[in-house]
Amino acid sequence: QVQLVESGGGVVQPGRSLRLSCAASGFTFSRYGMHWVRQAPGKGLEWVAVIWYDGSKKYYPDSVKGRFTISRDNSNNTLYLQMNSLRAEDTAVYYCAREQIGPKLDYWGQGTLVTVSS
């Protein structure tokens, strides 16, 4: 069965960096686009980044562009999110999700909490 397991969250000071990982299993990882979506405490879903199946294209909303970098290792079935220059407003649960033709996000991980605080 499809599984997505995020890790790497924690408490970090403003201005510092953090890297999240998402371990994928149960499907051919290299055939799917992958996303990061976040949810601030008590707030709605916010799309953070997408990477094509082969890593050739990446897109970000303005809120994280230039600070966050999505990447993937298809040989190890792992998705990453490098987050630099973190701000208090980046505090959220970060989910990785698989993209399917539709387009739609058909599987989501359980999320990992990132808290940006001094």
Add this chain to the structure above:
Amino acid sequence: SYSLTQPPSVSVSPGQTASITCSGDKLGEQYACWYQQKPGRSPVLVIYQDNKRPSGIPERFSGSNSGNTATLTISGTQAMDEADYYCQVWDSDTSYWVFGGGTKLTVL
């Protein structure tokens, strides 16, 4: 940038029909998805391509999309359907993915 607007809350009595709307400019020209999220849980896809249900999603969930509005309809609403619901589209102009602000469905 493209945006989607949802009502913050919708209430429905058990067994009745709940309708949750999602508005955006020319939304009907794009495919809309809907996700259900229960407290402390990850989102679950309930509708894609406007009106298709993934396997395992009950038939009482349906969707439509026309003009500037997409609608998620839950027929014979059950207590277990109480959750937050989010609409989502892919903006082909920017390649960005956009979520609505979410609607809290209360079954009472």
